[in-house]
Amino acid sequence: MSVRMPAPNGTILARRREIVEALRRIVPGEGVVAEATELKPFETDGLTAYRQVPLAAVLPETTAEVAAILSYCHANEIPVVPRGSGTSLSGGALPLADGVLLVLSRFNRILEIDFDNRCAVVQPGVTNLGITKAVEHRGFYYAPDPSSQIACSIGGNVAENSGGVHCLKYGLTANNVLGIEFVTIEGEVIRLGGKHLDAEGYDLLGLMTGSEGLLGVVTEVTVRILQKPETARALLLGFPTSEQAGACVAAIIGQGIIPGGMEMMDRPAIHAAEAFVHAGYPLDVEALLIVELDGPQAEVDHLLAVVEGIATAEGAVTAKVSQSEDERARFWAGRKAAFPAVGRISPDYLCMDGTIPRKELPRVLAGMRALSEKHGLAVANVFHAGDGNLHPLILYDASRDDELSRAEAFGNDILRLCVEVGGVLTGEHGVGVEKRDLMPEMFSEDDLRHQQRVKCAFDDKHLLNPGKMFPVLHRCAELGRMHVHRGQVPFPDLPRF
């Protein structure tokens, strides 16, 4: 828990009773949670190493209520932390002691399904999988599939620009959202896009998507739905080295093939997964690739043969093609269970989330082995090989005194390595609290200032989700000054936490 949150504002803490009463006037009944025991379940999200009970939690049901809550908090300068299902892996929904937790779980209705225009209009608390469930009777689905899709909300997906295993072919959330309604911290309701494409003016939809709850609170989402591919088949490929597996990935893409999914696991991950779910993975290989081809039957059959040929040429020692839906599911079972499987062999693990240019994989894996020795902790790797998104799982035991801090230091070193080879700090989990202090590894002071200027346009008092994403909170007035002289000392009095 090395990342510090902003110090709570004592004045707000002292006004707690009055704030709760004001919220109750806006959301009657059980929509305001203020008892310590009832607030406990809200104290953390998917990044469980960080915990904080919020000042109060409020669960509105209408956009008007959200607007009234935000307007009240803005007028009274009370921080607000939005929360969907609370599955963020980066602490995006970590509450603040002096902040209202705005929980969108009651926004759980599907408002409209429009098959002819291939879209669905839903409230933000609807789960990712809930959208697919609502449209699959006509053969449709919603493409982005983060691993938490049973639980995570579409509003949270918009906030985090969530990915999944099919991003190379089908894009991230940003590429699958057509429109949103959101409420600004001042309580104004704004609609962007809709069933039509490419709303004009500045691409505020693009800025809102992935803004981690720092710019506004989403109250409605219009998503693209797609017809499910006619068929999908998977290949299980084992390689003696990760270099060969990497070369196989490059060769597949070099041949002009974009698989629906392409996943890689290293030896520790393979062994953990196999021991857990008995997926039939080969245990004598250093790297395992799962390549899934989806689309029309004729295309899948054709490409399977091509991919198998490439794999053999690149030195695959195992090559199995799924012959049934059951077998395809079994190939995936180990990959999908990789996290809990690692959880079985280690009391705790830390899941990292960098993205690298694919060709740098061997270098990064070698670097990781060296770091593993340096920090004295083991690591298992699962990798969205198609889009370069790496998930190293660092194994540690929180009950041993310094292992968590060592794991965190190891994780930070891995992310620095990702940036060093031309990659980024986070591919799909978000910056949140977890990677906040690493932002300067990737961005210069001026890069970050321009990002914060977006924040200032939306929320100049820094009331929405403060303490996330940015390591230094520049006051908007300070950012407003023209930066003309080089070498100017950048505001030494600013709060750094």
Next chain:
Amino acid sequence: MREIVRAAIAEDAPLLVEGTGSKRGLGKPETGLANARRLSLAECRGVTLYEPEELVLSARAGTPIAEIEALLAAHRQRLEFEPMDLGPLHGLASGLGTIGGVLACNLAGPRRIARGSARDHVLGLTAVSGRGEVFRAGGRVVKNVTGYDLSKGLAGSFGTLAVMTSVTMKVMPDVETEATLVLRGLADDAAAGAMAAAMGSSAEVSGAAHLPYAVAGRVAEGALGREAATLIRIEGVEPSVEARAAHLSAGLSRVGRLERLEGEASRALWRDVRDVRPFADGTDKPVWRISVAPTRGHELVMSLRMAAAIDAFYDWQGGLVWLRMEAGEPEADLVRQAVRRHGGGHATLMRASEAARTSAPVFEPQPDALARLSKRLKDQFDPAGILNPGRMG
């Protein structure tokens, strides 16, 4: 570039930011700006990174799209969003546009309906904001959620927030083959139904356009003749295209007479749809680009036909309406009211005389709260208002 912007701030001299100037006819005219100077990025050109196996390309902002597309084609790759070329519509040559210009205007072509627009394919960029500060956004990898997506924020900003100096794009493999199924003689509403059925099938259609009879003769050098043509494009590896074409044909042949175009004949057709060739008539008759829900496009056109002399055709499954005003007046209020009545969307005056663009709002006017937010963003990035002032009016 930074010094130019800083000098402009110091001297309070607005900068008219452009690539080669091929899109000068789009947006509010720049007349009446005291002290303004043109900032051309035409010399800021060249591909700086291209790794085909990584599906990534970086280029300086002034690099011609034509140069990028030629380089990609040599490696059997392409820009998946099929950037349109505005030149022909504005009476200019083809191939003048730059990668920076395409991104600044967020232009795309017929494949937009299936694969997204320029904003969906930008991975990162470097720019100089109206504060005279250089900043970098995004990166070079597909999956990246580190910080706000400023690259998307600059897409479609018409150079009013920052001067892009280089951009990094996701590229994709080119397809082995393509075919276009052409349904003949359908009325607009029947065509909308056919396009919705095709797009909603599992055939992975990558283009759905409808050319009413008056327009059909003005593409691909008259190859379609004067009979309404509804175009359904399928791309991919050969066995797949065959199977999907057969699957689609079985359904579509019940709707109308079906023809099929292959290879270059198909490509030529979609190029002309993409570049609005039917209205590339050498005049400055107003041309609107209207984006509505796909199933509403034909209703909108029907209602406008009753109120004004118009010529129209459809892309994006019917959701993109290209509209030419035959009487020479843009009729902005009429058009925008019709858009609002048909489920909402937006109408952009893509071509019109300077006088018409001065008197009518070129871009869809925004509701107050949205306009205020956009203004605040502009003020954050360009507080002195020196980058393309008024262009997005």
